Amino acid sequence: MPALVIAAHGSHLNPDSSTPTFEHADRIRGTGAFEAVREAFWKEEPHFREVLRTLDSDTVYVVPLFVSEGYFTEEVIPRELRLEGWSPDLWESDGTSATHATCTANDTGQTVHYCGPVGTHHAMSDVIVRRAESVTGDPDVGAGVGLAVVGHGTERNENSAKAIEYHADRIRERGRFDEVKALFMDEDPEVDDVTDFFDSEDIVVVPLFIADGYHTQEDIPEDMGLTEDYRTGWETPAEVDGKRIWYSGAVGTEPLMADVILERAAEAGAAVGDALDQVREQTGGAALIEQ
Amino acid sequence: MDTSPYEALAEAAADGVDFDGLRAERQGGQLSVETPEATLTAPAETPRSALAEISKYVENWFFWHQTAPQAAARWAFLRWLEAADANGVPERYDALEDGVTCSWGQLHLTVSLDADGQRRYDLRHEADAGVAVADLERYEDPRDARDIAKLDADGEYRPLKAAPTLRGGWVFQDLDAASLVSTVDFFYPATMENWHRECEGDLDISHWHETMARQTGIYGVIETWDRQAGHEHVEWVAEACCDDSQCLKRREWGYDAETPLETDGGSGIFPCREPCSVVVSAARQWTKQEGEEARTYEFELTPSEKEQLETIVDAVADGQVEDIRPADVRNEANQLRVRFLRAKLFDDDGDLGGVPTENK
Numbered sequence: 001m002p003a004l005v006i007a008a009h010g011s012h013l014n015p016d017s018s019t020p021t022f023e024h025a026d027r028i029r030g031t032g033a034f035e036a037v038r039e040a041f042w043k044e045e046p047h048f049r050e051v052l053r054t055l056d057s058d059t060v061y062v063v064p065l066f067v068s069e070g071y072f073t074e075e076v077i078p079r080e081l082r083l084e085g086w087s088p089d090l091w092e093s094d095g096t097s098a099t100h101a102t103c104t105a106n107d108t109g110q111t112v113h114y115c116g117p118v119g120t121h122h123a124m125s126d127v128i129v130r131r132a133e134s135v136t137g138d139p140d141v142g143a144g145v146g147l148a149v150v151g152h153g154t155e156r157n158e159n160s161a162k163a164i165e166y167h168a169d170r171i172r173e174r175g176r177f178d179e180v181k182a183l184f185m186d187e188d189p190e191v192d193d194v195t196d197f198f199d200s201e202d203i204v205v206v207p208l209f210i211a212d213g214y215h216t217q218e219d220i221p222e223d224m225g226l227t228e229d230y231r232t233g234w235e236t237p238a239e240v241d242g243k244r245i246w247y248s249g250a251v252g253t254e255p256l257m258a259d260v261i262l263e264r265a266a267e268a269g270a271a272v273g274d275a276l277d278q279v280r281e282q283t284g285g286a287a288l289i290e291q
Numbered sequence: 292m293d294t295s296p297y298e299a300l301a302e303a304a305a306d307g308v309d310f311d312g313l314r315a316e317r318q319g320g321q322l323s324v325e326t327p328e329a330t331l332t333a334p335a336e337t338p339r340s341a342l343a344e345i346s347k348y349v350e351n352w353f354f355w356h357q358t359a360p361q362a363a364a365r366w367a368f369l370r371w372l373e374a375a376d377a378n379g380v381p382e383r384y385d386a387l388e389d390g391v392t393c394s395w396g397q398l399h400l401t402v403s404l405d406a407d408g409q410r411r412y413d414l415r416h417e418a419d420a421g422v423a424v425a426d427l428e429r430y431e432d433p434r435d436a437r438d439i440a441k442l443d444a445d446g447e448y449r450p451l452k453a454a455p456t457l458r459g460g461w462v463f464q465d466l467d468a469a470s471l472v473s474t475v476d477f478f479y480p481a482t483m484e485n486w487h488r489e490c491e492g493d494l495d496i497s498h499w500h501e502t503m504a505r506q507t508g509i510y511g512v513i514e515t516w517d518r519q520a521g522h523e524h525v526e527w528v529a530e531a532c533c534d535d536s537q538c539l540k541r542r543e544w545g546y547d548a549e550t551p552l553e554t555d556g557g558s559g560i561f562p563c564r565e566p567c568s569v570v571v572s573a574a575r576q577w578t579k580q581e582g583e584e585a586r587t588y589e590f591e592l593t594p595s596e597k598e599q600l601e602t603i604v605d606a607v608a609d610g611q612v613e614d615i616r617p618a619d620v621r622n623e624a625n626q627l628r629v630r631f632l633r634a635k636l637f638d639d640d641g642d643l644g645g646v647p648t649e650n651k
Contacts, residue, residue: 012572015441015448022437043568045452046480050564053484054476056362071508079505107495 001035003057004028004265007048007077008065008210010041017211018044020253021065027258027282031275034061034265042072048080052108059111061265065210065252067119067151068163069098082106083114095159096120096166100268113268118252118260119208120163125170127256130284132177132204135236135248142176146200150191150207150220153184161187164208177204185219192223195241202237202244210252221247255283296353297339300324303356304335310355311380313348327379347384350408358410358468364487365472373402373410392420395560396479396539397457400471412471416459427462433470436463436477445613451569452479453539453559482540482561489543489562497565499525500547503574510571516578522546524581529554532570533563536609590644592636599623599632 006025011017021039029037040051052060062081064073069091078086083103090101098116105112118124132147133139149171151164164182172180178200183191194203205224207216218230226234226247237244251257258279266272300308304317304324314325322333326348333341342349359369370376373383373391387410390403399420401413419427430439443449443456463474475483488494497505499522503513516524525546533542533556540563542556556563566574592600606612606624615622622628638645 012450012569013448022434026434043572044450045567047568050481050485053364053488054481056360075507079507 001057002059002061002270003036003038003055004034004261004270005038005040005051005055005060005062006065006261007040007051007062008042009072010044011213012043014211014213017213020211020250020257023253023255024065024258024261027255027279028262028275030282031262031272031278033262033270033272033275042076042080048077049082052081052105052110052112055110057110059113060105061113061115061268061270063115063261063264064117065257065261066117067160067208067210068117068157069093069095069120069159070157073098073117078103078114081112081114083112086114091116095162100264102268113265113270115264115268117163118257118264119210120166121260121264122170123260123263124208124251125167127254127260128167128206128208128251129171129176130256131206131248131251131254132246134254135206135246136202136204141204143178144200144202145177146179146181146198146203147171147177148181148183148191148194148197148203148205150183150185150205152209152215153187155187167208185215185223190223191220192225194224194245195243198243200243202246204246204248206248206251209250212250212253216250259283294357295339296349296357297342299353299357300342300349301333301335301338308352310352311348311375313345313352313380328381347408348380351380351384354410354468360469360472364484367487367490368472368475368483369402369468372400395475396453396482397455398475398478400475405465410468412466412468413462413464414466414471414474415462416457418459419462424462424464428460430461430463431466431470433463433466433473433477436474440478451538451567453482453561453563454537455535455539479561485564486561494543494562494564496544496548498544498547498550499528499566502544502566502571506571510575513571513574513578516574516581522550522552524577526552526554528566528570528574528577529556532573533557535559538563538567588644588646590636590646592644596632596636599628603629 006021008018008021018039018041025037025039035057036055038046038051038055040046040048042048046054064077066073074088082105084106086103091098098120100113100115102111102113128149132141149164149168152160154160161184168180168182171177179198181197183189183194183197185191189197194205207220209216221227221230221234224245225240226238226245237246259276262272262276262279266276300315301317301322304315304322308315312327316323317335320335322335322338324331324333324342324345326345329345331341331345359366372393373387375383378386387402387404390401392399392401394417397417399415399417402410405411415427439461440449440452440457444458449456466474472483485494500517503517506513529542529552535557539559540561541559543562544565545551602623606615612624615625617626619625620627636644642648
């Protein structure tokens with residue numbers, strides 16, 4: 001029976017960085033769909049470098065808990081997993097369309113189905129919407145409301161912005177929110193000027209980050225003007241320039257993320273049986289999928 | 292498991308069994324069994340009563356083939372735990388009656404037999420070896436080890452799982468073999484696998500140079516540190532990061548395959564097969580810092596002040612600052628002593644002896 005590895009960044013400094021990874025892994029473990037489910041990290045242990053040897057399965061599905069295709073997912077993780085013959089070309093991706101590629105790990109001989117990052121999976125759009133529902137406490141949130149999907153953005157990697165725009169476009173096409181915009185920390189349009197980009201009085205801001213940390217809990221709240229000092233916290237909603245900002249934490253902490261991880265593995269060929277249904281039932285995902 | 296050990300043995304004996312002193316063969320309906328102490332025959336369909344006197348051998352065979360996790364490293368770890376290769380089955384079962392203990396990092400592991408003769412495992416901090424279970428917080432789920440291992444006793448984050456700062460006060464009691472190895476893996480990920488590879492003579496070591504040459508992105512700069520003559524810088528890194536006071540893995544990597552380090556690798560039971568992410572991150576800082584040229588500065592210090600500065604560096608490097616009592620003014624690294632030194636020797640810009648770091 002195959003095993004599943006959830007590959008995340010982790011942190012040397014922030015003890016909570018790995019918490020969502022553990023929670024999603026536990027939810028998937030509970031389904032029994034894999035021989036084993038193991039978390040692996042760049043900054044914590046087990047490291048990407050050593051996780052495969054802890055798994056007895058000959059076949060392993062690896063799902064990167066990262067936002068976009070780029071440095072970590074195309075270079076660091078495959079290198080550290082020692083995937084033979086890996087090249088980003090194997091994903092045949094346009095920047096957001098990677099599904100999976102199959103390689104052999106050269107230290108263990110295991111067959112590794114290396115999946116695209118969770119952040120570019122189409123189901124992430126549902127997780128973003130779910131985040132908007134939970135922060136506003138309104139399961140029907142949308143009418144009269146603007147939605148900002150916020151990403152790190154970096155001029156070094158155009159795919160970083162593409163992932164954010166991909167979900168903003170998809171959610172906009174559904175017509176549920178009055179306005180949907182993709183905003184960034186490090187490039188235009190910048191999240192600092194969030195109120196300039198919306199006519200709606202209520203703006204839901206969902207950061208497409210995997211874990212809460214410096215960016216989502218310090219930088220973005222201060223940059224948007226929710227608070228002068230992140231240490232004193234902020235109101236939800238907070239009033240900025242006469243508009244109400246509903247700021248959710250990192251989307252990656254949403255329980256429904258477990259569903260996206262499973263979908264990635266299933267699309268790479270994992271026989272997950274009814275695990276998707278089980279996880280959706282636990283995380284309330286079924287209602288979203290039907291919408 | 293529904294299958295009885297005796298029926299399972301009778302079935303396996305068709306292909307021959309030779310394990311831990313137990314030999315069994317099956318010919319037709321007859322089972323021939325031999326141990327160092329006895330030679331027996333039994334009807335293959337109902338072997339139990341005829342094999343009663345060698346029940347420990349049968350239970351032992353069954354445990355290692357049907358109950359214990361079969362992944363090679365974990366199986367070997369469980370064998371090591373009860374010194375299976377050193378003792379015969381009767382001696383081993385006698386020892387298991389009392390409990391057999393081992394250390395793994397800061398873990399104290401005990402394997403013993405329950406009322407049904409089944410192996411059960413107890414896992415706790417080595418400092419709690421003699422503490423009554425009632426005085427410890429009890430856990431059953433291996434995943435709880437992740438939370439225990441996350442913060443030290445002072446609530447500080449432990450990014451390095453093998454740092455010698457595991458907190459105590461807890462116990463995993465009455466675990467089965469699979470849960471035991473799973474718990475150990477959450478406390479010390481991949482250590483059983485690397486230890487086993489080393490025992491088998493095929494530990495895949497990535498030495499310093501190749502590990503740093505592999506780095507890219509913000510860590511790509513580290514490779515440039517190796518362009519200087521010699522490898523003294525790596526000795527310093529190992530002395531700083533890989534000492535037993537910082538990490539309980541036993542460092543097996545050197546500068547490269549031909550150049551071992553003189554710095555002691557530590558005495559841990561499980562090996563460290565390549566510079567870890569903490570070493571890589573620190574090496575990036577040192578690479579930038581070590582790119583500077585040395586300069587000559589001129590300060591005036593009394594002999595006591597020079598010694599005091601040395602003591603302060605030692606206290607920080609050895610993690611002793613927290614232990615220095617607030618009014619222990621005889622200790623040169625005492626906070627009041629250090630504040631006096633700063634008041635006397637530093638100017639308003641924070642420059643030692645009023646000497647600017649950069650020439651103005």
